[in-house]
Structures are given as C-alpha cells and as structure tokens.
Amino acid sequence: xxxxxxxxxxxxxxxxxxxxxxxxxxxxxxxxxxxxxxxxxxxxxxxxxxxxxxxxxxxxxxxxxxxxxxxxxxxxxxxxxxxxxxxxxxxxxxxxxxxxxxxxxxxxxxxxxxxxxxxxxxxxxxxxxxxxxxxxxxxxxxxxxxxxxxxxxxxxxxxxxxxxxxxxxxxxxxxxxxxxxxxxxxxxxxxxxxxxxxxxxxxxxxxxxxxxxxxxxxxxxxxxxxxxxxxxxxxxxxxxxxxxx
Numbered sequence: 001x002x003x004x005x006x007x008x009x010x011x012x013x014x015x016x017x018x019x020x021x022x023x024x025x026x027x028x029x030x031x032x033x034x035x036x037x038x039x040x041x042x043x044x045x046x047x048x049x050x051x052x053x054x055x056x057x058x059x060x061x062x063x064x065x066x067x068x069x070x071x072x073x074x075x076x077x078x079x080x081x082x083x084x085x086x087x088x089x090x091x092x093x094x095x096x097x098x099x100x101x102x103x104x105x106x107x108x109x110x111x112x113x114x115x116x117x118x119x120x121x122x123x124x125x126x127x128x129x130x131x132x133x134x135x136x137x138x139x140x141x142x143x144x145x146x147x148x149x150x151x152x153x154x155x156x157x158x159x160x161x162x163x164x165x166x167x168x169x170x171x172x173x174x175x176x177x178x179x180x181x182x183x184x185x186x187x188x189x190x191x192x193x194x195x196x197x198x199x200x201x202x203x204x205x206x207x208x209x210x211x212x213x214x215x216x217x218x219x220x221x222x223x224x225x226x227x228x229x230x231x232x233x234x235x236x237x238x239x240x241x242x243x244x245x
Contacts, residue, residue: 002095002101003046003050003101003104003114004050004103005024005049005103005104005105005106006052006085006103006105007107008079009082017218020056021059022053022056022057022060025063029225032063033108033212034060037104037106038070042071043115045115046072046117047072048075050075053076053077054079054082057078057079077091077092079091086179086185089171089176090180093176097173098173100121100124100170100172101171102170103171105166107213108168108212110207110208110209111207112134117170120132120201124172124201127154130174130194131172131200132169132201132202133191134166134202135149135155135163135204137164139210141211141213142211145164146162146163147195154198154201155191157196166205
C-alpha cells in the first residue's frame with residue numbers, strides 16, 4: 001500500500017512558531033512531527049510515500065530528502081496555493097496508484113500502527129467500501145465529535161455517540177472521481193456522501209492521539225514524550241540542519 005502525508009497547511013493557530021518553520025517540522029520528543037509518521041510507515045513495511053506541501057515547502061523537501069534515510073521513496077506534490085485535503089489528494093493521485101492508499105495528517109501524533117492498514121483494506125474489499133477511517137475518543141477541544149461508529153463497522157454522519165476523525169484514513173481513488181486536479185476541495189463532503197450509501201468503514205483507536213493544533217498542545221506533547229519511559233521513539237533522529245523549534 002502507498003501512503004500520503006498531508007503537510008500543506010499554513011498552521012495559523014501555531015503562529016509565530018510556523019512563521020519560519022512548516023508545521024510538520026515542529027519538533028516533539030526530539031524529532032519533527034512528520035518524522036514520527038515516516039518512521040512508523042517504514043517500520044510497517046510501507047515504502048512509497050507522497051508528501052504534499054505549500055507553505056515553506058522547500059524546507060520540508062530539504063529536511064526529508066528522498067526518504068532513503070528511512071528506506072522510503074518520497075515524492076513531493078507542491079501546491080500553490082494549498083488545495084485543501086481532497087484537492088491535495090487529487091493532485092497526488094498519479095503517484096498513489098489505482099489501489100486503496102493510506103493518508104495521514106502531518107500535524108497529528110498517533111501511536112496507531114500502519115501495519116494494520118492491510119487488515120483495514122481487507123475490510124474495505126469485503127464490504128465494497130470506498131473509505132476507511134480511524135476514529136478516536138473526543139478530545140476536550142472537540143467534544144461534539146465528527147462521525148458515529150455503527151455496530152457493524154460502518155461510519156455514519158450522525159448517531160448517538162460521535163467520535164473524532166483522527167486524520168488517518170484509507171481511500172479508493174474512485175472516491176475522488178469528478179474532482180478536477182489543481183482545484184481546492186474539502187474531504188468531509190465526499191465522506192458524508194459515501195456514508196449516505198454505506199460505503200465508509202471505521203475503527204476506534206483506543207491508543208494515544210494528539211491533534212497538535214496549538215503551541216500549548218505541542219508543548220504538552222513534547223513534555224509527555226520526554227518523560228514517557230516507552231515513547232516508541234524509534235531510531236534517534238539527526239536533523240540535516242538546525243532542528244526546528
């Protein structure tokens with residue numbers, strides 16, 4: 001399975017930290033946010049990764065290079081201006097292939113194992129689904145949640161107990177049929193349309209997940225990873241330049 005990391009956001013709520021450093025390169029636990037994702041993808045055996053970028057994208061390319069440090073093959077999809085989630089995916093489709101692919105938001109931290117994507121894809125094949133979403137318990141800043149998880153594993157736009165979309169999902173290319181490349185487009189309307197026809201599967205992740213949306217959450221996550229005796233830190237990271245702060 002191929003993977004895409006979404007890294008094109010401006011990070012307005014993270015300013016002034018993101019005035020000179022793209023959000024995915026902000027450091028937690030001794031390494032940039034995006035490197036945590038790359039390490040987990042490599043450990044899970046995924047090799048082909050597409051990263052989109054817009055704001056300060058050259059810094060991302062400079063820092064990560066071709067991915068060979070992690071035994072990955074990284075391609076970059078430059079956006080000017082940023083194309084939102086679905087628009088960014090559509091532009092990258094030529095590199096993602098004809099099969100379902102994994103997409104991860106670059107501004108989250110999560111201990112979910114990408115190796116589980118194979119099981120999720122089998123569930124999609126069995127149920128003829130167009131998408132699979134990883135849901136998490138609602139954080140304090142988003143108590144209303146996003147989608148409901150049905151007993152049969154389907155995701156629904158409404159329900160008695162909504163969960164929060166983690167920013168990790170698997171999608172078939174056909175989900176984006178009809179969208180033009182190079183035009184901004186959000187993902188949520190496509191997911192809701194697919195949910196209405198019962199074509200979205202989901203799973204609740206009970207592990208650790210953080211939406212690193214503010215400097216305070218970044219600082220709290222950095223402190224937690226620094227004191228955790230088992231932070232799943234992977235290999236020690238050495239920046240190609242001065243590590244972003």
